[in-house]
Amino acid sequence: VVRLSGDLTIQTAAETKAAIMAAFDDGADLDVDLSEITDLDTAGLQILLLARREALSLGVTLSLSGPPTAVREILRTVGITADLSPVPVGEEPRLESATGDPEADDVRR
C-alpha cells in the first residue's frame, strides 16, 4: 500500500514517482491510497497513468482507493474514471460541464 497525502502536483511529482516505482519492486499487487490527496494536477495525473502502465506490464493489479470528490472531479474532467481507465468516448456518461455533480457519473464499467 502506498499512501499519498497532500497535493499530488508538480511539487511532489518526483518523490511520488519514486515512492510508487519503489513499491512495485516486491512484485505484489499495489494499492495506492488517494484519500488524503488534496489537489491533483497534470504532473500528478501522469504519475498515476505511468503507474497503471507499469502495473499492466508487470502483470500486477494496481488499485486506487478513496479518491476524494475533488480529485475524482479532476479525473473526470480529463476523461478518466477513478480506476484510471479511460471513459469510453461517445457513450454515457457524457461529460457535462465541469461544474456538474461530481458523483453523477462515478460509474465503473
Next chain:
Amino acid sequence: MFDDDMRAALGTFMVEAADLLIQMEAGLLQLESGQPDEETLNGVFRAAHTIKGSAGLFGLDGIVTFTHVLESVLDAMRSGEIAVSAALIGTMLPSKDHLAGLIGDLVADGGTGGQESPAGLALMARLESFLAAAPTAAVAGPVTETVATDADRMHLSLRFGPDCLRSGMDPIAFIRYLGTLGELVSVTTVPDLLPAADEMDAETCYLDFEITLSTTAGLAAVEGVFDFVRADSDIRILTSASTLSDYRDLVASFGPHSAQIAEILVRSGAARAGDLTGDGPQPGAALAARAEPAGPPPAETTAPAVRTGADRVARAGEVNSIRVDAARLDLLIDTVGELVIAGAGAGLGARLSGDEDLRTSIGEVMRLIEGVRSNALRLRMVPIGTTFSRFQRVVRDVSTDLGKDVSLVITGGETEVDKALVEQIGDPLTHLVRNALDHGIEPADVRVAQGKPARGTLRLNAFHDSGSIVVEVGDDGGGIDRGRVLAKAVERGLVEPGAPLSDKEIDALIFEPGFSTSTQVSNLSGRGVGMDVVKRNVAAMRGAIDVENRPQEGTTVRIRLPLTLAIINGFLVGIGAATFVIPLDHVVECVELPVSNQRRDYLDLRGEVLPLIRLWSLLSVPGERPRRESVVIVEHAGSKTGLVVDTLKGESQTVIKPLGRLFEHVEGIGGSTILGNGEVALIIDVATLVAYVTARAGRSRPASAEPELASR
C-alpha cells in the same frame, strides 16, 4: 492553490495584461477621435479577449465576468450592431480603468479575483445597456447558456510543451476553462507518449489530450485560450470547416501512435474510419458532414484553423526582447558604479607605482569598464513616448470635464530617457498638462473672439540637449498674465511692492509655494499646490524648470533633466585642500585667469563677457590662493559662467551619492562622490550656481559691469 510557479505565471499575466490595457486605451481613444477603423476595433477586441482568456486560466472569475461583458460590447461593435459613440467610449474607458484596477488588486488579495465591487457592477450595467440597445447582439461565453448545434463542434488536439508544467501552466486548468466556453463532449487523455518509467521525468509534460468541444464561442475564442502556451505547444483545432487533410495531418503527426489517435477521432465521432486511413472518397470530415442538417456553418467557424502558424511566427518575433526586473537592473548599475570607483582607484595606484606594464593593463581594464558602464546605462533607457501617450487620455478626460476642445500633439516621443526618470516625470507632467488645460487654453468662444482656432492645441515635446533631456509642455492659450501674477505676489507678500522685476522673474514667481492666480478654484488645478510641487519634483531629479511666457500666444514650460541619475562624467578641480567635481557636460573650456583680471567679477573671453564666480569665496574654502588661478567655463541653459578654481585635476567618472538630509538645502552642491583615492568630493550643481549669478548680474549690470566695460 496558488503556489510559486503559478504566482510567477500570474506575474507574467499581470505584466501582459497591463500592456494590453494600454493598447486597449490607445485603441479606444483612436476610435473616438477618428472614423471607426476595423483594424483598431479588432485590436481592442483582441486585447479584451486575451485578458479574458488568460484570466480564465487562473480562475479569476471576477475579471472574466467583467471582461466578458466588455468583450460582448466590442464584438457587437465589430459586427456593426452598436455604433461608436462618445457615450459608448465614455463608458468603455472607465471600464478599462476598472479592469486595470481588478488586475492590480490581484497582488493585494492573493489572486482570487475578488468580488465585483458596486462600481464594477454599475459599469457592467452601463455596458449591458448598450448591448440591450442592439437586441441581436450575440452574447457568447460562460455566463449565457446557448444551445450548441453540431455545427459548433470542434476537435482539439492538445500536446502541451514539455516545460509547461514547470512554467506553471497546468493543462488540466486549460481543459477546465474550455468547459466554461461550451460543453466538453468528450475528453480523452492519451498516455501513449509517456516514456519508460526510468526515463520519465516527473516534471515534464508527456500527455496528449484529444477533446471534442461543443461551443458557440467561435474558433477565435477557443484559439485565444491557448495564447499563453502556443509558442511551445502543438495545439490543433479542427472545426467543421477543416478539410480531411487537416485530420490526416493530425493523425500523421503522432507518428508511431497515429493508430490510437485515429481510433479516438473515430470513437469521438469527429471523423470516419475510412477518411483517416486515406481511402475516403468524400471531401470534408465527419464534423462537416454532421453539420449539414444544421445549415451552413456560422461565419466565425470558417476562419482557417491554420492561422496558428502565423501566430507562432509573430510570437517568435517578440522573443527578441526580454523583461527584466527593474531592481536587478538597478543592482547591476550600482555594482558597475562601484566598479568604476574601484577602477579609478586601481588606475591611480598604477600611475603612482610607475610600473608601465601595469598601467597599460589597467588602462585596458578601464576601457572595458567604460564600455560596460555605458551599456549598462543604456539598458535603463526607454523612449519617453509611452509616458507621453498616456496623456492622450488625460487631455481627453480633462478637456471634456472643462468643456474645452483640445488636441494633443506629441513630438520627440522616441527620445530616450533613464527609466527612473520616466517614472518620476509622470506626476509633474500631469500637473503641467492639467494646468495648461485649465488655466492656459481659453474657452472656445474667447479663442474665436481673439482670432484663434476654436480648438486649442497642447504640445508635448522632448529632445536631447547637451547632456540633458528637455521636456516641454506647451499650449497656445492666453499665456500668463504678468500683471496679475505680480499683483498676487505682492498680495501674498512674496515681493515688495514696487520691486523692479524683469519679465522672466515675474514668470518665475508661479513656481513659488502657495501661488495660484486662478480666481476660481476648480477640482483640476488651481488650489495653489501645482507649480511649486512640480518644481520640487523636478529639483529632486536634479533637473531645472523654467517657463516661457508669450502673452496672448501661449505658455511653454520647459523641464531640463539629466540623462541619467547614477553616474556622471566629472571634471575634478582643486580649491585649497579640497577637491570638487563639476559635471563634464557643463564644462565648455578651461582658461588661465589673467593676472590683470584677478580683482574683477567678470572675464573677457575673446570678446565675450562672462560673469566670474570665485568658488573659494562662495564656498568659504580656507587656504592661500595660488599665484595662478584657473577658470572653468561652464554653460547651463544657454548662459556661460566662469568658475575660478585653484587647480585643474582632469576628468573622472563619478558615481553620484546623495548628500545626507542635513545638507539637502545646501545650494550649489548637487551631491557627493568618492574619489579613487578614497577622498570625498562634492559635486558642484552648475544649474543653481548659474541661476544665482544670472540673478546677481541682472541686478548689477546697469550699475557696474557695463560702464566698466565701456571704459576699456
